[in-house]
Amino acid sequence: MKEFKETISFIQDYYKTKDFIPLHEPRFRGNEKKYVMDAVNSTFVSSVGAYVDKFEEMMESISRAKKAVAVVNGTSGLQVALRLAGVSSGDEVITQALTFVATANAIAYNNAHPVFLDVDLDTMGLSPDAVENFLEEYGEIRGGACFNKRTKKKIAACMPMHTFGFPVKIDELLEICKQWKIPVVEDAAESLGSYYKDQPTGSFGKLGVFSFNGNKIVTSGGGGAIVTNNIGLGEKAKYLTTTAKKPHTYEYVHDELGYNYRMPNLNAALACAQLENLNMFIEKKRELAGKYISFFENTNIKFRQEMKGTKTNYWLMAIQLENREERDLFLQTTNEAKVMTRPIWQLMYKLPMYQDCFKDDQKNAEFLEDRIVNISSSVQ
Incomplete structure (x- = not known):
């Protein structure tokens, strides 16, 4: 198709090459080598070091949160954030099926059950209307918490994801969840630097989590951050992610189940730069x-x-094709031309490990699944 070939030419002209063009690759244009070598020379290359502290301070400033905790990746951050929000084994967590698998996995790691609700067409993120409709039909408040009338399970959290850096309607979600006594954990893995109504994503919920994987807008190679405005929760996040070890001059004392989810100082040095x-x-x-x-x-x-009232980081650029057939033809044509493109994720309830989870009609999610493609998004 002519439009597809013109798109390929446009991308090749922008990146000034007809060789392989990746979807998104990191750019190292600052103090990366300097800081990493400084960490190496300091011999503090593992989980303790000045750059871990600096990274957490920088994330507190960027997210406008009172406490940031460096972790080994975004998925581990989500797992711990859900636990801190009160999610326990057997609970349910409201989220979206149109997301990267880590969102659902983090719920499952807590032995909880994802509840997949539809997204909005404009944000591609969790729909407040879908959440409200679900809770009005299935929710009930008992003992200061929300329970599912059908399953009798506690609805322990709601976890929206800011798809490709586009903020969800987080204020509407917060208001609904407040009425139903449900804490909100933001999966802000893709939205570092995005704003909703002049407030950074990740700072709205009880906790928020960012990713610094190699394909993110900035990278630490592998890494993540938990942010919160609750100092006590932040300190608990630090404690749990550093093996729940109590301070002692020489003894190893661990008083609850913790995780070795610490970001190494080497990675933090790269992240700071x-x-x-x-x-x-x-x-x-x-x-x-x-x-x-x-x-x-x-x-x-x-x-x-x-959307109006938002500022997205445009982490991954996204286009919408006419239908599934055109989407597949576009993917084939571009990738054969060595211009890397990728479809949006397969909906979570179509994966074997989540096929028995609750889902609503998913009308919007299925529409988007058939049409959304990510195109070359690296900065020059």
């Missing part, structure tokens, strides 16, 4: 988004843009 350039990366991503907006303006391909 990357975070220094976060605003630059976002500015360049928004410039690229502007070019895509202009290019796709007079085509049958819809470029997904930020």
Whole structure:
């Protein structure tokens, strides 16, 4: 199709190559080598070091949260955040089926059950209407907590995910969940630097979690961060993720089940250098988004843009095709031309380990699953 070939040419011209163009690759343009070598020379390359402390301070500033805790990856951060929010074995957690598998896995790691509700077409994130409809039909308040009338299980948390950096309608979700006594944990893995009504994503819920995987807007190679405005919860997060070891001059004393989820100082050094350039990366991503907006303006391909009242980091650029057939043809054509593109995720309830979980009609999620494709998103 002509439009597909023109899209390939546009991307090749932007990146000035006809060789393989990845979907998203990191850029190292600051103090990365300097900080990493400083960590090496200090001999503090594991879970203790100055860069871990600096990283947590930088994340507190960026997220406007009172406490940030460095962890080994975003998935482990979500697992611990859910536990801290009160999720226990057998509980239910409301989330979206249109997400990366880590969202659902983090729930399962707590031996809890995902409840998959629909997304909004405009945000591609958890729909407040879907949550409200579900709770009105199945929810009941007992003893200061919310329970599912059908399953008798506690609905212990709600975990929306800011898809590709596009903020969900988090204020509406918070209001609904407040009425139903359900804490909110934000899966902000993809939305570092995004804002909803002038407030950073990740800072709205009881806890928020970010990812610093190699494909994120800034990377530590592997890493994550839990953020919260509750100092006590933040300190507990630090305690649990560092093996729940009580301070002692020489004895090993662990008084509850903890996790070895510490971010190494080497990774934190890389993250600190990357975070220094976060605003630059976002500015360049928004410039690229502007070019895509202009290019796709007079085509049958819809470029997904930020909603009014939000500022997205445009982590992964997303387009919407006419239908599943066109989506598949676009994916085939671009990848054969060495321009890497990827479909949005398969819906979680279609995966074998989650096929028995509750889901609502998923009308919007299925519509998007058939049409959304990520295109080249690296900054120049």
